[in-house]
Each structure stands twice: as structure tokens, then as C-alpha cells.
Amino acid sequence: MGGVRMGKDPKTSILNEWNQMHACKNVFVTDGSCMTSTSTQNPSLTYMALTARAVDYAVSQMKKGEI
Amino acid sequence: MGNNTNTFDAIVIGSGISGGWAAKELCEKGLKTLVLERGRNVVHNKDYPTTNMMPWEFEHRGQIPVDIADKNPVVSRCYAFREDAMHFFVKDTEHPYIQQKPFDWIRGYQVGGKSLLWARQTQRWSDFDFEGPARDGFAVDWPIRYKDIAPWYSYVEKFAGISGNKDGLDMLPDGEFLPPIELNDVEKYFQNVVAKNYNGRHVIYGRCAHLTEPQKTHYDQGRVQCQNRTLCQRGCPFGGYFSSNSSTIPWALKTGNMTLRPYSVVQEIIYDDKKNKAAGVRIIDAQTKVVTEYFANIIFVNAAALNTNLLLLNSKSNRFPNGFGNDNDVLGKYVAFHNYRAHINAKCNDFTNVTTEGRRPTTAYIPRFRNVYKQETDFLRGYAAGFGAYRGIQHDTSGFGTELKDALASKDLGSWYVGSHMMGETIPKESNYVSLDANKKDEWEMPLLNINVEYDDNDEKMVKDFQEQMTEMYTKAGFTDIHVDDSKHAPGLDIHEWVVCVWVKTLKHLY
Numbered sequence: 284m285g286g287v288r289m290g291k292d293p294k295t296s297i298l299n300e301w302n303q304m305h306a307c308k309n310v311f312v313t314d315g316s317c318m319t320s321t322s323t324q325n326p327s328l329t330y331m332a333l334t335a336r337a338v339d340y341a342v343s344q345m346k347k348g349e350i
Numbered sequence: 351m352g353n354n355t356n357t358f359d360a361i362v363i364g365s366g367i368s369g370g371w372a373a374k375e376l377c378e379k380g381l382k383t384l385v386l387e388r389g390r391n392v393v394h395n396k397d398y399p400t401t402n403m404m405p406w407e408f409e410h411r412g413q414i415p416v417d418i419a420d421k422n423p424v425v426s427r428c429y430a431f432r433e434d435a436m437h438f439f440v441k442d443t444e445h446p447y448i449q450q451k452p453f454d455w456i457r458g459y460q461v462g463g464k465s466l467l468w469a470r471q472t473q474r475w476s477d478f479d480f481e482g483p484a485r486d487g488f489a490v491d492w493p494i495r496y497k498d499i500a501p502w503y504s505y506v507e508k509f510a511g512i513s514g515n516k517d518g519l520d521m522l523p524d525g526e527f528l529p530p531i532e533l534n535d536v537e538k539y540f541q542n543v544v545a546k547n548y549n550g551r552h553v554i555y556g557r558c559a560h561l562t563e564p565q566k567t568h569y570d571q572g573r574v575q576c577q578n579r580t581l582c583q584r585g586c587p588f589g590g591y592f593s594s595n596s597s598t599i600p601w602a603l604k605t606g607n608m609t610l611r612p613y614s615v616v617q618e619i620i621y622d623d624k625k626n627k628a629a630g631v632r633i634i635d636a637q638t639k640v641v642t643e644y645f646a647n648i649i650f651v652n653a654a655a656l657n658t659n660l661l662l663l664n665s666k667s668n669r670f671p672n673g674f675g676n677d678n679d680v681l682g683k684y685v686a687f688h689n690y691r692a693h694i695n696a697k698c699n700d701f702t703n704v705t706t707e708g709r710r711p712t713t714a715y716i717p718r719f720r721n722v723y724k725q726e727t728d729f730l731r732g733y734a735a736g737f738g739a740y741r742g743i744q745h746d747t748s749g750f751g752t753e754l755k756d757a758l759a760s761k762d763l764g765s766w767y768v769g770s771h772m773m774g775e776t777i778p779k780e781s782n783y784v785s786l787d788a789n790k791k792d793e794w795e796m797p798l799l800n801i802n803v804e805y806d807d808n809d810e811k812m813v814k815d816f817q818e819q820m821t822e823m824y825t826k827a828g829f830t831d832i833h834v835d836d837s838k839h840a841p842g843l844d845i846h847e848w849v850v851c852v853w854v855k856t857l858k859h860l861y
């Protein structure tokens with residue numbers, strides 16, 4: 284997991300809170316590479332939830348003309 | 351820009367668990383979506399060649415032939431790489447990578463990715479997890495908290511179908527559960543012993559993506575109740591467990607908005623300097639090697655963790671000379687994993703008047719209890735554990751001839767055995783990273799991935815603590831013949847391998 288981690292600060296992370304690239308707004312990464320840390324739980328349910336959430340955001344941004 | 355046939359509203363790279371969800375959601379919202387998958391198509395039911403085979407119908411009785419095992423040592427270390435499912439795994443020889451430090455990279459390249467193979471264990475995160483890096487001062491703070499993701503957990507759980515029990519635990523939030531899969535008497539006994547002796551330690555029903563009581567939304571997907579066959583890794587004809595193939599991919603297809611293109615290895619994401627955003631992707635056809643470009647307004651990258659790193663590192667442009675989105679040199683770094691090294695097995699001398707009937711696709715789960723509310727050990731974070739009890743027919747294989755045959759034909763039940771394995775959190779560090787090899791490329795013109803990931807002192811301490819704490823818990827339960835084990839296997843094999851049959855196999859070796 285990790286390598287393309289989420290974070291608040293574009294200086295220290297690749298993705299924002301919507302799994303959207305800080306540096307390129309129309310690219311979203313929602314597999315295990317986005318994980319900032321791993322916790323102890325099995326990860327896939329969290330990938331599913333992050334993905335559905337990111338799509339919802341991406342499409343709403345697209346409709347607003349932001350992407 | 352491309353022509354019409356190569357232009358879509360959205361592109362999804364990869365069709366595994368996360369890509370399947372991206373496809374479903376984008377298509378349901380009306381976006382014309384291209385799903386690019388590097389492997390072959392695997393159509394639910396149609397492409398599960400072994401799903402209804404009997405054990406004796408397998409040429410090697412389920413085992414991996416020695417020549418295949420010898421040529422593919424990495425994937426052969428995965429418990430699920432057996433004759434019945436080996437066609438869903440990447441063989442080491444087919445897709446090489448470079449282990450700068452030992453790393454067992456287990457992959458599934460096909461429509462559905464690893465969703466066909468996974469062990470289906472599903473737990474929510476809590477704020478103890480999302481707040482972890484900030485509280486304990488490692489990595490960077492998560493930009494989200496539990497409240498941000500909780501409604502989305504509910505949303506995906508209802509569709510996927512998750513069985514479990516509402517346990518009301520702070521560290522493992524409850525979900526939208528279908529009825530749980532029962533624990534057996536010995537597991538319930540251990541549950542009581544732990545509850546009586548410890549504050550904050552719990553043995554609970556495993557939570558997993560199995561339809562114990564399908565709802566309308568599952569029937570609408572063409573899925574029915576799990577039959578407890580535990581042959582899931584072959585692909586389940588009942589759709590009893592969640593996979594992209596049984597659930598999200600056919601759902602997305604039904605909208606009429608999805609174009610699925612198997613055999614499409616995405617080589618890079620193309621950056622459009624004029625528009626300051628991604629224009630699309632370049633693929634190479636895995637079979638014909640023809641290179642094609644596809645364009646879209648939104649791109650979802652779901653190639654699975656390490657392949658996504660590879661793809662982004664390989665996507666270089668004037669704007670992103672060091673890899674796509676990589677303005678800060680963080681890409682490829684802070685890779686972390688789960689530490690699954692330690693196991694503990696023992697004998698339970700009681701409960702000889704009961705046994706179990708049939709199979710079940712999960713066991714018990716012990717949520718993290720170390721360092722939850724505050725730091726209490728000399729290592730950071732903690733571990734969860736799988737726990738299961740099993741009683742089987744015991745054969746004495748020491749004799750010869752008739753004596754041996756009679757012993758093998760006996761149906762006498764042996765003792766109960768219990769087993770547990772740790773699932774430890776590891777700390778993401780800059781020094782655990784992946785990078786592109788400067789020279790070597792694969793058949794599809796992709797640089798090979800260098801993997802540079804290892805355990806550290808924190809992990810060693812955690813292994814020891816798991817062994818000590820579980821030994822204490824087993825001792826309080828009166829279990830005997832306690833055997834702790836540190837497999838010392840390389841990182842990467844943390845693939846959540848804790849279905850009961852797995853450690854039963856281990857037990858057979860031990861006892």
C-alpha cells in the first residue's frame with residue numbers, strides 16, 4: 284500500500300482528501316497506493332468506499348465545470 | 351485529440367476491486383466509461399473452469415506440480431495458489447520484477463483482478479486508524495476522518511453484501527451487516543475467556559463479503575446465498591461472495607455505458623500542456639502489441655497499489671519529468687504493508703463431546719487492542735488477529751500395510767486445535783519505496799519495478815508482543831501444546847490469508 288499517498292499538503296502528498304491529484308485535477312487514484320497508513324484491518328472495503336466517494340466528487344466537479 | 355471512437359467521458363485503469371467500483375459508479379452516473387484491463391476477460395460463471403470440479407478430477411489432486419512450483423517460487427508461497435485457482439494468478443516467470451529486498455508480489459491480471467482470489471475479510475477503519483499518523487507522529491496526517499467515509503462504507507456494504515455482527519466496538523465500527531457466520535463452541539469459549547480476563551480485548555465473528563441472507567439488491571445482481579462451499583477462489587457460481595466479476599462489472603455493463611477492453615496494458619497517462627490536465631492514456635495491446643491512445647475527461651487509476659506506482663512513475667512529460675503528479679518526489683515512497691509473520695497454534699483438550707458440520711468461509715477476528723487509546727508499548731501501533739478452532743478426523747500414519755489402511759479409513763475425531771495469526775500495522779517510511787529500473791523492460795515496453803521494502807525494529811517488537819500476548823490468552827483458556835511461529839516471510843505476502851483451511855494445513859504439519 285502507499286506510494287501515492289493522500290494528505291492535506293501538496294508538498295508532502297500526491298492526492299488530496301478526494302483521492303484527486305494535487306497537481307492534476309482530473310486524475311483520481313483510489314486503489315491501495317493512496318493509503319497514507321495501513322492500520323490493521325483488511326484494506327479492500329476501504330478502497331471500495333474511497334472509490335465510490337471519489338467518483339461522486341469527480342462527477343459533481345465535472346458538472347460544475349471544475350474538471 | 352483523438353477521434354470519437356477513442357474518446358470517452360471517463361477512463362478506469364484496472365478492473366479489480368477498486369476499478370470495478372469506479373466503473374459501476376461512473377456508469378451509473380451516466381458517464382461513457384472505458385475500462386482498460388491488462389489481462390484477459392473473465393466472465394462470471396462462464397470463465398470459472400474449475401468451479402464445480404471434484405477433488406479427484408484434478409490431475410494433481412489440487413497440488414501445484416513441482417516444475418511449476420520450482421519455476422514460480424514467489425506465487426507458490428501464497429496459500430491460495432493451488433491447482434484449482436492457479437489460472438487466476440500471475441506466475442513469476444510471466445511478469446518479472448526486481449527484488450532489491452525480498453518481496454513476494456502476489457498479482458492477478460485479468461478482469462476482476464484479485465477480487466476473484468481474495469479472502470473476503472472486510473472491516474471498517476475507525477478514527478484510531480485515521481488519526482494514527484498524526485497522533486503517533488509518523489507519515490502525514492490523513493486528510494479524512496471516519497465521519498467522511500462512514501456513509502460510503504454503508505453505501506458499498508449494502509451493495510457488496512457484508513456479513514457480521516454489530517459488536518459496538520470503538521476500534522472497529524459496525525457496518526450494514528447481513529447475519530454473521532457462526533462461531534463454533536471452542537471459539538465461543540475463547541471469546542468468553544478473553545472477555546472475562548481482559549478489558550478492551552474482544553473475539554468477534556469475522557466480518558466478510560459473503561451473502562448470508564441476500565437482499566433484493568443482491569438478487570438484482572444475479573447473486574444468491576452463499577452455500578459455504580469455501581471454494582471461492584475458483585470463482586463462485588452463486589455469486590456468494592463479492593467479486594468484481596459477479597457484482598460491479600456486470601452491473602456497470604448493464605447500464606450500457608461501459609466499454610471493457612481486456613488485454614490493454616496502460617503504459618502511461620498523457621498530460622495535455624495546453625489544458626493543464628490529463629488528456630488520456632497510451633496503451634499497448636497485450637497480445638498484438640499495437641499501441642493506441644484513448645482520451646477522457648476523468649481518469650481513475652486502479653491498477654492495484656504497486657502497478658499504479660509503476661504506471662505513474664512511467665508517465666513522464668515536460669510538466670511531470672519525475673512521474674505523473676510527482677512535484678514533491680514523494681511518489682513511490684512511504685510504501686507500507688501488513689505484517690503477517692507470526693502464528694500461534696495450540697490444542698484444546700475440552701469439548702470432545704461436540705464437533706462441527708460443514709464448512710464456513712470465515713473464522714473469528716480479534717480487533718486491535720494494543721496502543722488503541724494511548725501508547726502503552728515500546729512499539730508504535732498494533733495488530734489484529736484471526737482466530738479459529740477446528741476439530742478433524744485424526745489419522746495415525748505411522749504404520750504400514752493393513753494397519754495403515756485401517757488407520758486411514760478411520761473416522762475417529764481427534765482433539766480440537768486452535769490457531770491465530772497476526773495482522774500488524776507497519777509504519778510507512780521514505781526508505782520503503784519502489785522505483786523504475788533504469789535498464790530492464792518487459793515485453794510491453796514497461797520498465798521493471800524495483801521493490802525496496804523491508805521490516806524494521808517496530809515490526810520485530812510487534813511480532814514478539816503478539817506471541818507473548820496470545821500465549822498469555824491461550825494459557826488463560828487452558829490450551830496446551832502452544833506453538834508460536836515466526837515465518838519470517840518477506841513483505842508482500844500479507845494477503846489476508848486466514849480462512850480456516852489455511853491454518854488447518856499448518857496444524858497438520860505441526861501435529
Ligand SMILES: Cc1cc2nc3c(=O)[nH]c(=O)nc-3n(C[C@H](O)[C@H](O)[C@H](O)COP(=O)(O)OP(=O)(O)OC[C@H]3O[C@@H](n4cnc5c(N)ncnc54)[C@H](O)[C@@H]3O)c2cc1C
Nearest residue numbers: 314327364366367368388459463464469470471616654846
Ligand atoms: C490470496 C489473497 C487474499 C486476500 N484477502 C483479502 C481479504 O481478506 N481482505 C481484503 O480486504 N483484501 C484481501 N486481499 C487483497 C485484495 O485482493 C486487494 O486489496 C484488492 O484486490 C485490491 O483491489 P485493486 O482494485 O486495488 O487491485 P486488483 O484487484 O489487483 O486489480 C487491479 C487490476 O489492474 C490491472 N492492471 C494492473 N496494471 C495495469 C495496467 N498497467 N494497465 C491495465 N490494467 C492494469 C490488473 O490486471 C488487475 O486486474 C487478498 C489478496 C490475495 C491475493
Ligand code: SF4
Nearest residue numbers: 577579580586590591
Ligand atoms: S463459500 Fe460461498 S461464496 Fe465461497 S464458493 Fe462457496 S458459495 Fe461461493
